[in-house]
Amino acid sequence: MIPKFSVSKFGSKFSRQTGIGQLMEDLANLEPGVCMLGGGSPALIPEVQEVWKEFLSKLAEKGSWESILGKYESPSGKRETLEAVADLLRKESGRSIRTEEIAITGGSQNAFYLLLNFFSGTYEDGSKRRAVFPAVPEYIGYIDQPLEEDSILPVPSLVRETGEHTFRYELDEASLQRLGESAEPLGCIVLSRPSNPTGRIAGEEEIRKILSFAEKKRIPFLLDNAYGFPFPGIVYSGDNRWFYEDGMVQSFSLSKIGLPGVRTGFVLADPKIVSSLNKANAVLNLTGGSLGQYVGLELFTSGAWSSLSKNVILPYYAEKRKLAFSVIEREWTGKLRYQIHESEGAFFLWVRFRGLSKSLTELYSVLKKSGVVLVPGRYFYPKSEVNDPFVDECARISFARDEEELSEGLSRIGKVLAEYSE
């Protein structure tokens, strides 16, 4: 007879399923024939796969496999990879970025677990500080990361209708200003760019506004570039660019350029923050996986990161996006009251379905049974955020799938939701 053990508060947190956990499980354990429009998995793009094959052969020629499998890299990361990342970011930003400003992490998710807990929760002075999410909805994977309850301060985005079936979130500057003037000590401010889930790109002006808010409150601005700049560059509107200023902590990931299996990401930040990330990496993980550091090195030094991003990955997703829009127009119009967030980056559509008789959270299992998976929007709102009517009406739909699966999945969504449409 196995005894029932008591667990700590930390442990009991993980006895409950989380949004990101459910998503990752569903993603991996799919029934055959189900259209998976729910996950954040990048597509397997043949031209990208070819480049990985070349890299793997090169690593074999160089005799690198012995080290990839058989040696620990430093918790600070492989020196050559750090140099390659610093070099890339130096050229992109025009700033003198040093390797001491780069941390190599087990992906963006792992980086954010550390960063959100560095910069929220209980401080040495006894104050409890929250991480500001200035443009909610925000990435599902952040929501359960803070170790302490109620560590996120969400600022709901304003909604601007831009067409019959389109809308765009805007930064609620007035709320942010009130927050800036309040006496509450804050921990950090956090944004994904392009936004996961909405595909919105915060413009340079907006980024600078958030940065001055951060400066005023003396907190870091955590900016997550997983889908954006400089790689994989999945951004459809041409007038955006990447830049770096003091006070920002920026993260990058190899996942969306096509390497999610290697679990490797990078953080650009003040050397003190990088040093803390490295020390935490040693305690939590000993060190990072070697494969991503070796493949990443090839990717950066060969320049393939740039040509793949611009010439292969962006056009590939742009094509899927076009397909998604044409299927939606054909299959949904007249049957559903839908509004799609302006698609500016990443490979998701953030869709609001109005006039449904049930919430999308309730309809998730109906859709799954009917052979299509999406992610109910609710998961992208911190728990404290319950009054926004969008919470139950929105969903994130991925278009990073095969043509047939994407068309069929969108068509199924149309059919099922039409039955619940008033």
Add this chain to the structure above:
Amino acid sequence: MIPKFSVSKFGSKFSRQTGIGQLMEDLANLEPGVCMLGGGSPALIPEVQEVWKEFLSKLAEKGSWESILGKYESPSGKRETLEAVADLLRKESGRSIRTEEIAITGGSQNAFYLLLNFFSGTYEDGSKRRAVFPAVPEYIGYIDQPLEEDSILPVPSLVRETGEHTFRYELDEASLQRLGESAEPLGCIVLSRPSNPTGRIAGEEEIRKILSFAEKKRIPFLLDNAYGFPFPGIVYSGDNRWFYEDGMVQSFSLSKIGLPGVRTGFVLADPKIVSSLNKANAVLNLTGGSLGQYVGLELFTSGAWSSLSKNVILPYYAEKRKLAFSVIEREWTGKLRYQIHESEGAFFLWVRFRGLSKSLTELYSVLKKSGVVLVPGRYFYPKSEVNDPFVDECARISFARDEEELSEGLSRIGKVLAEYSE
């Protein structure tokens, strides 16, 4: 001008260097010519490397690389790998172990970060519970993992002299019994087998005593098999075996069989604990690296795990161990007052140097300058453990190195420490 950001208590913990962090940094950033007898890196054994080469070719033939690089595995782990691990442990234990009892983690270190925090710290009822280390000194990598201060309850081992230059730690059963009878609520009890750092193997009788202590206190018994059973099986005394009982949470690692770069480990436990580990994995890491799960699958299904462990790895380290003892006898005897813990497993010697005019923590940098690195024993004691005279007299010395490096390193230790010997 970069502002100085305040950090949370969690963050400030990682602004300080830790034992494991320093060790991993020193390990990776070695000056040429320095004999590295400090790290926990396994040796690069040619016969083992050959097997990895075969596996990599097989994965290429099967077309697995597309998935290894381009897909996320489930946070619960790759199904086939879970089945292979369950099958292996079923055969070894004679018990009906199911896949729901296996978690795949980013190595043992990552597993223990989660487990130690599941089973120590503040509980829902407000009680603060500690993790009992019944045989201190204990693995350096655990010490900084608990999120809360003072979360480890160390029980110093008893010392039994077994020869002029040898000793053995024994479980302090009386102290453990007193602790068992005390009213203090505990979180868990933790042991590495063979012990990192001492190379001691707790016998089956001792394991059962610890298990009944755990049962009595209704806490889990966390047993770390990183160097032991069933793989890599680096155990020199023949009468020990692996077994599993309810109430145990056991961890295993691919690192010491020669795959530290893939960062993959396994946990065998009650399905509820496994489920919590999986959920925590999704939140902290999204999911584990794919390479280790694919290579591990080949390793287990081919049976290579067993033949490599028995026919290659154990004899290889046994040979190094023999060399280490002969160099020590030749180079140290008469110059140093040393005592070595009975070497029963793993690839370390735990050595006590008596009559030194400085602590080994102080002598670490002198030794490093003289071209040899070892790990001062102090790091293997929880911070609360200051009265044990062994703390400053002991060191962990790895013999998992090339013949020449090992001989030269041991010789340098002898020469340097002789100068500080009274």
